[in-house]
Amino acid sequence: MLILVFTDLDGSLLDHADYSYEGARPALERIAREGWALVFVTSKTRSEVEHLQRRMGIDGPFVVENGAAAFFPSSLTGLDIPEAKQDGSYRAVVFGRPYDEVRRFVEEMRGEYGLRGFGDMEAREIAELTDLPLEDAERARRREFTEPFLMAEPERLQDMKRDAAARGLAITTGGRLYHLMSAEQSKGRAVRKVQEILAGSGPKPVVSLGLGDSPNDKEMLQVVDRPIVIPRPDGRVMDVGRDDVVIAPEPGSRGWSSALLDVVSGLSS
Ligand SMILES: [Mg+2]
Numbered sequence: 001m002l003i004l005v006f007t008d009l010d011g012s013l014l015d016h017a018d019y020s021y022e023g024a025r026p027a028l029e030r031i032a033r034e035g036w037a038l039v040f041v042t043s044k045t046r047s048e049v050e051h052l053q054r055r056m057g058i059d060g061p062f063v064v065e066n067g068a069a070a071f072f073p074s075s076l077t078g079l080d081i082p083e084a085k086q087d088g089s090y091r092a093v094v095f096g097r098p099y100d101e102v103r104r105f106v107e108e109m110r111g112e113y114g115l116r117g118f119g120d121m122e123a124r125e126i127a128e129l130t131d132l133p134l135e136d137a138e139r140a141r142r143r144e145f146t147e148p149f150l151m152a153e154p155e156r157l158q159d160m161k162r163d164a165a166a167r168g169l170a171i172t173t174g175g176r177l178y179h180l181m182s183a184e185q186s187k188g189r190a191v192r193k194v195q196e197i198l199a200g201s202g203p204k205p206v207v208s209l210g211l212g213d214s215p216n217d218k219e220m221l222q223v224v225d226r227p228i229v230i231p232r233p234d235g236r237v238m239d240v241g242r243d244d245v246v247i248a249p250e251p252g253s254r255g256w257s258s259a260l261l262d263v264v265s266g267l268s269s
Pocket residue numbers: 008009010011012174175212213214
């Protein structure tokens with residue numbers, strides 16, 4: 001059996017406070033040993049994901065900026081991806097809109113809603129806001145499709161969502177920030193496509209797992225075979241609207257690891 005593991009990063013595989021994945025070692029070792037696919041599905045940028053993959057010693061496909069694009073390393077042969085475009089050393093399937101277009105909305109609505117996006121910030125400010133080290137904040141600024149932002153009056157989010165929708169844009173809520181993006185993209189849509197491509201690559205039966213902690217993960221958890229919700233550090237648990245959801249026993253990387261191992265042991269028995 002080929003297992004596809006689709007996972008959110010911040011607050012799921014990575015601990016909310018310090019972005020550590022130490023607690024996930026047991027499940028990460030199992031995934032490596034079995035040759036399962038570990039696909040990051042994150043609001044992070046391509047630059048951030050590449051850096052994390054190098055640190056963790058993994059490669060393989062990944063989804064960036066809340067479902068804006070899926071990248072398949074060109075070294076992965078045997079995949080049939082007719083809709084992909086060559087982009088450096090990847091074949092990319094793009095669902096999002098170019099960053100400049102998305103960013104224009106923030107500039108126009110800044111006064112109305114008191115917006116401040118990553119494009120308005122130096123890396124140092126992003127580092128303070130996110131608790132990322134400065135060099136990771138630099139990577140977070142290298143955006144291609146979406147804009148994370150803060151809002152002076154969060155109670156006006158519904159109004160702003162309406163204005164965004166009129167422009168074909170959508171707003172989703174992550175662990176720390178709001179994200180402005182194309183209405184055509186979502187983690188769920190990207191995961192469905194990656195599942196289809198990877199499952200089409202071989203004769204083995206495929207089971208997909210999804211792990212996430214925030215509303216922007218909800219659609220991803222609706223399209224996988226086995227959804228796992230990671231609790232937030234304050235104990236809140238997102239409602240996915242499925243009654244077969246597994247809730248991890250604790251937040252962050254440790255909960256990620258034990259829930260994943262639990263679910264896969266149920267699959268093989
Ligand atoms: Mg998260």
